[in-house]
Amino acid sequence: TERTYIMVKPDGVQRGLVGEIMARFEKRGYKLIALKMRTADEALLKKHYCDLVEKPFFPSLLSFMTSGPVVSMVWEGLDAVKQGRQMLGETNPLASKPGSIRGDFCIDMGKNICHGSDSVESAENEIALWFTPEEVLKYDQTRAAHIYE
Ligand code: GTP
Ligand code: MG
Numbered sequence: 001t002e003r004t005y006i007m008v009k010p011d012g013v014q015r016g017l018v019g020e021i022m023a024r025f026e027k028r029g030y031k032l033i034a035l036k037m038r039t040a041d042e043a044l045l046k047k048h049y050c051d052l053v054e055k056p057f058f059p060s061l062l063s064f065m066t067s068g069p070v071v072s073m074v075w076e077g078l079d080a081v082k083q084g085r086q087m088l089g090e091t092n093p094l095a096s097k098p099g100s101i102r103g104d105f106c107i108d109m110g111k112n113i114c115h116g117s118d119s120v121e122s123a124e125n126e127i128a129l130w131f132t133p134e135e136v137l138k139y140d141q142t143r144a145a146h147i148y149e
Contacts, residue, residue, distance in 0.1 A: 002077065004076075005116070006075055006115065009113055011111045025075045035074075036071070040065060064111075094107060
């Protein structure tokens, strides 16, 4: 089954939205298989955002993302990558629908509180970048029989 990398950015941590964001994935039925809090350094973020390093906004993105702790997690379940992106909303919060995390809790693209992998391939790369293999757990979700047919 599919896995996605979801991260609460420093603004989301500062604003006390960690529980709210996690609760949405939990309630939807996704299984939490990895969780960690840390302040990321520039080397890690350059790898994470390797496709954005040439963008004019990259320096400000780097200083923002290293400004404080982030909460990293891996959620597993049916269609996790695409559904995770939909639950987060659009990159620009102003284009995000109410009911999505960004549509409900933020308004500025540079302070959009959360990250979600944009493809299955980038999810696997991001999980390997932010977690060691031992930190990603395997266990049975006993409620699965009530979530999946
Ligand atoms: P992530 O889930 O954070 O990866 O966002 P995304 O996949 O929706 O967008 P993308 O990967 O293209 O950009 C990563 C992050 O860089 C975004 O979440 C924004 O915080 C920031 N960003 C992207 N485009 C812009 C921009 O044009 N201006 C500014 N200031 N920030 C941007
Ligand atoms: Mg992205």
